[in-house]
Amino acid sequence: MRQDMSVSLQDVVVKRRGKTVLGPTTMELSNEGFTMVIGPNGAGKTTLLKVLHGVERISSGSVSWSVPSQTAREGQAYVFQSPIMLRRSVRANLAYPLQLLGFDKADISVRVTKWAARIGLSAALHHPAPRLSGGEQQKLALARALIRRPNTLFLDEPCANLDGSSIREIEEILREAVQAGAQIIMTTHDLGQARRLADHVVFLNNGQIEEQASAASFFDAPSSVGASAFLNGDIVE
């Protein structure tokens, strides 16, 4: 049984070298399947994701989860836009998060075997992970995040620079994770992908949340000028 992990941001501001890159932002996200964070380049999507994950220092405001912050962090996983591979084998990469959580060897072995098969890397278990192709590395990073069954999964443009078949495989894995009860918060540039996956959309522009709505209402009738322009393919400034 997964925990309900809703989060609220209250007047959150992130500044870097005196420049505001996010906020002031107030929002609430409940535990509801896919939340897509979309917006033009430099809108603050990655910063918002890192703030939610607790790895970005906020200048002011507060972030509060429905569970204690330590419990929230333990139930989260993050996949970066450029996958970070430990300089170890595929197997050791998959096993590492479980070792940190103190899983026993037998359980680790079962989970690693299952996930390696799921991402099609059973034959490469003992290969060095950094030598895999970009698509394989991204799938491995995703499997490494999901292997510990997180309540909340943050994905920062996980399909950027991937080919169609890799994107399809990753989307399948993500749908399975949501069906299993995970909450996914994901940034993307790909509007097609956002339409395919999103249950809920957060539209960011210039560090501000301009619109937050269900996917159906966002794509059918966006309420903000910026979102309309973005969906029409116009340049949004």
Added chain:
Amino acid sequence: MSEIWAGIAEALRLIWSLDENLIDITVRSLKVSLTALAIASTLALPFGTWLAIRRFRYRRFAISVLNALMGLPPVVVGLIVYLLLSRSGPFGVMGLLFTPTAMIIAQVIIISPLIASIAHQAMRELWSEYHDLLISLNTSKWQRVGALIWDGRRTLLTAALAGFGRAIGEVGAIMIVGGNIDQVTRVLTTAIALETGKGDFALALGLGFILITLSLFVNLTIHALSRTESEGRW
């Protein structure tokens, strides 16, 4: 040119005849340098890693000092260790001067900054690569240090080997604190210096070839044991 050939011939003769004096000097050289390496690595590798991931106020200054210490003149180190260990020095009562222990102390002081600095450079690169992932995985400081040391073990080995290279080839400091006493503190480098001074170039060259061979042998053995090249760069 003839002296080089004579040196090679002398080296082969000494090895072939298992010259007792040569074996004694070689074993002592290895003992002193490997002990110094073990102590220095135990101190310097975790320190270099810690310096790579820890942020504190005078970090840049500490790194500058560490890098500057890499160039410590061995003769000066020898002189300071001599003064500390001499009868009138603060540690004189321990009676360590002109013993292999004094030579080990001097070598540890000389090679620790070198090992720590190379380890720091390597770990800094690896930390910048791993930083986001390890933070995101909610790892503790010790888990981060552990991951960096484990995944950077081959580069750390290179740092240790650089330290070994400097230790086994060092002469100035150990001559001062060891005194080059026959069958007590004489090692390959001090023996070479002595034979050169006596004008016995063939023997000096022979010892030099043995020193180079020994250094290569130790390096290759450690590389082979750690499979540095077979697994390539991860």
